[in-house]
Amino acid sequence: MASKIFLKKKNEHGFTLMETIVALGIGLLATTMIFYIFTLGLKNIQTIKNIESLHSNANFLLNTFTYWIKQGETFTVSPNTLEIGMPDSIKTITSNGKKIIVNDTISGIAYLTDDSIGTTSLNFKGMAKSIQIGFTLETDKEKFSATTTIAQRAF
Amino acid sequence: MIHFCKPKKSSFFFNNKGFSIIEAIVGITLAALLLVAFTALISQTIKINHANTSGLKATMYLQELIEIAKDLEQSATPTIFFATGVPSPCINCHPEIIGGIWNLVSGPEPLEGFATRTMTISPVSRNPVTNEIETTYDFTHDSTSTKMATATITWYDGSQSHTSKLETYLYYYGQ
Numbered sequence: 001m002a003s004k005i006f007l008k009k010k011n012e013h014g015f016t017l018m019e020t021i022v023a024l025g026i027g028l029l030a031t032t033m034i035f036y037i038f039t040l041g042l043k044n045i046q047t048i049k050n051i052e053s054l055h056s057n058a059n060f061l062l063n064t065f066t067y068w069i070k071q072g073e074t075f076t077v078s079p080n081t082l083e084i085g086m087p088d089s090i091k092t093i094t095s096n097g098k099k100i101i102v103n104d105t106i107s108g109i110a111y112l113t114d115d116s117i118g119t120t121s122l123n124f125k126g127m128a129k130s131i132q133i134g135f136t137l138e139t140d141k142e143k144f145s146a147t148t149t150i151a152q153r154a155f
Numbered sequence: 156m157i158h159f160c161k162p163k164k165s166s167f168f169f170n171n172k173g174f175s176i177i178e179a180i181v182g183i184t185l186a187a188l189l190l191v192a193f194t195a196l197i198s199q200t201i202k203i204n205h206a207n208t209s210g211l212k213a214t215m216y217l218q219e220l221i222e223i224a225k226d227l228e229q230s231a232t233p234t235i236f237f238a239t240g241v242p243s244p245c246i247n248c249h250p251e252i253i254g255g256i257w258n259l260v261s262g263p264e265p266l267e268g269f270a271t272r273t274m275t276i277s278p279v280s281r282n283p284v285t286n287e288i289e290t291t292y293d294f295t296h297d298s299t300s301t302k303m304a305t306a307t308i309t310w311y312d313g314s315q316s317h318t319s320k321l322e323t324y325l326y327y328y329g330q
Contacts, residue, residue: 037193044200051204055211062215128230128256130222144208148215149257151225154328 050116050139057117057137058144061100064112065093069131069150077126082133095122100135113137121145129154206312213270213310213319220274220306221323223250223257228325230256235276235302236327245276270310277303279324288324300327 015023069075074085081094089106100112100119113119118138125132127149134147174182227235227250238244249264249272250257263271280289280296289296302325309318 040197044197048200048204051208055207058211058215125252127226127252129228130226130257132252146212146215148219149222149226151222152229154225154229154326 047142050142051144053114053116054137054139054142054144057113058135058146061112061135061137062133062146062148062150065133066150068093070153072152075126075131075152077124077131079123079125082124082131093122093124095119095135202313206314209269209310209312210317212267213308213317216266216270216272217306217308217319217321220250220272220308221304221321224274224276224304224306224323224325226257227259229328231258232327234259235325236299243276243278245274247273247275249273266308266310269312270308272306272308275305275307276325277305279303300329301325 068084068091071086072084073087076083081092084091089104092103094101098118100122101109102112103109116139120138121136123134130149130151132149136143136145234244245259247263248259248261251260263273265271278292279298279301280293281287281298282289283296304323304325306321309316
């Protein structure tokens with residue numbers, strides 16, 4: 001009795017070849033579109049993260065440079081290196097082509113940029129009572145360049 | 156025998172009728188709406204990214220003007236504090252490096268094609284009794300040792316124009 005119920009054939013016709021091909025085509029198209037949109041979304045999120053990272057690194061760099069230059073008493077400026085004589089130590093700021101490095105005579109070497117950030121240029125120019133700083137930070141695809149000036153403190 | 160076309164059935168899902176024009180239009184409209192919404196989302200994201208970068212750069216350029224004013228405060232005291240025969244050494248001017256030092260040049264400064272910045276150095280008066288800076292300038296109480304530097308930047312972020320302003324006082328230290 002039970003087997004009769006489950007094996008009862010109500011409709012012996014399956015999908016036609018045409019229906020199957022059309023359904024597969026539509027399914028493939030929908031999958032491709034969804035995958036494309038999803039990938040584009042992920043790329044956008046990555047781009048936003050990269051830009052945000054560039055901005056925060058640039059902000060941190062400028063805040064740090066400002067703090068040190070305002071504290072500095074003596075300055076030795078060359079195109080790619082800045083040496084700041086602080087009240088208790090000497091800081092030498094330079095770039096190795098990938099990261100911005102500060103070498104302090106007391107606390108040693110420290111990096112001023114993230115591992116994910118590359119530094120393609122770092123330039124200094126000594127003015128009468130200020131220092132002009134130019135830098136370019138970049139990730140895989142995004143780039144952020146800025147040139148700014150930081151005045152020395154008036155003693 | 157292989158059936159390439161289904162036989163007639165009365166069910167909703169199994170009939171020989173194709174899509175009606177209304178169904179086709181509704182389907183295409185829905186797909187178009189989704190596509191337009193997604194494109195708008197991506198476009199908006201790109202715009203916001205561009206606006207953020209422009210805003211950050213504009214802020215840096217604006218802060219730089221204040222820093223340059225602080226450089227001039229120490230390096231160009233005759234120009235800033237003792238300019239004779241002119242009401243102000245700089246009205247809507249901009250700084251430029253000439254001969255390795257900052258100089259004030261008249262007119263706004265275009266920046267990277269998206270912004271312009273200007274600086275104005277104004278006289279300041281102090282109350283003769285309290286020596287405090289007066290909110291409204293009174294030329295009879297003019298303070299030769301104090302000036303106000305106003306930095307202004309106007310930039311376009313791709314969709315709208317913005318203006319930011321910063322002010323600082325410049326002091327003559329008597330070097």
